Amino acid sequence: MHPLIARLDQWLQANRPAYHAHLQPGASSDVIDEIARRAGGELPALLRELLAWRDGQPDDSDDHLEYLWSLMSTRAVLGALDDMAWLVENDDFGDLWGDGWVPFLGNIYGDHLCVDTVGGFGGEPGQIIEFKADDHYRYIRYPSIEAWLETLVSAFEAGLFGDDSKPDDREAREAFVTRRHPGYPIAKSY
Incomplete structure (x- = not known):
């Protein structure tokens, strides 16, 4: 297990045991390979490991990993890829969704944090x-999935989040992220 995933697993077990127990068992390599195929390329090793660690949370769960962001199941990832492909083909989101984007966190508003496998913008x-x-x-939020996960786990370990996934002090959490990743987020418009 990747050291960052091991730290996340330990922290969740100790501090949010109900959420940890609610996470689904890891996804199979065949399903992860299907996500890579649909995204048109190779997935970062850490994303593959994250999906193999836990296949997200149940799609009907209203709990969150971080604030409003839920860890997506592979079924939800594939569904989002299908939805976005349809919207792009029908020119509804043609200029809003990028090739090679793989969502891994989602929220109830249809927003996603995505790994950009091709390096858009x-x-x-x-x-x-x-x-x-x-x-x-x-917004380019982080330079890599490693940067995102290291920042998240470090913020958890530093006590910046309560036991309900919400940051105790949003400004302190944002300052924490900015110190770790100067220049981020990077805003890009269409």
């Missing part, structure tokens, strides 16, 4: 893009 493959369905801006 002149960025690097593996960067984390925030997709908001009703916003013409896209």
Whole structure:
């Protein structure tokens, strides 16, 4: 198990045991390979490991990993990829969704945090893009999934989150992220 996933697992077991117990068993490599195929390329190793650790949370769960973000199941990831492909083909989201984006966190508003496997906006493959369905801006939130997970786990361990996934002090949490990743988020408009 990747050390960051092991730290996340330990923290969740100790601090949010009900949420931890609610997570689904890991996804099979065949399903993870299908996500990679539909995304048109290879997935970052840490995303593969995250999906193999836990196949997200049940789709009907209203609990969150981090604030409003829920860990998506592979079924939800594949569904989102299908939905976005249909919207792009029908020119509804043609300029709003990027090739090679793989959602892994979602919320009730249809927004996603995605691993960008191709490096859109002149960025690097593996960067984390925030997709908001009703916003013409896209934000590069983190340089990589490793940066996202390390920041999340460190924020949990530093006590910046309560036992309900909400940051105790949103400004302190944002400052924590900014110190770790100067220059992020990077706003890009369409």
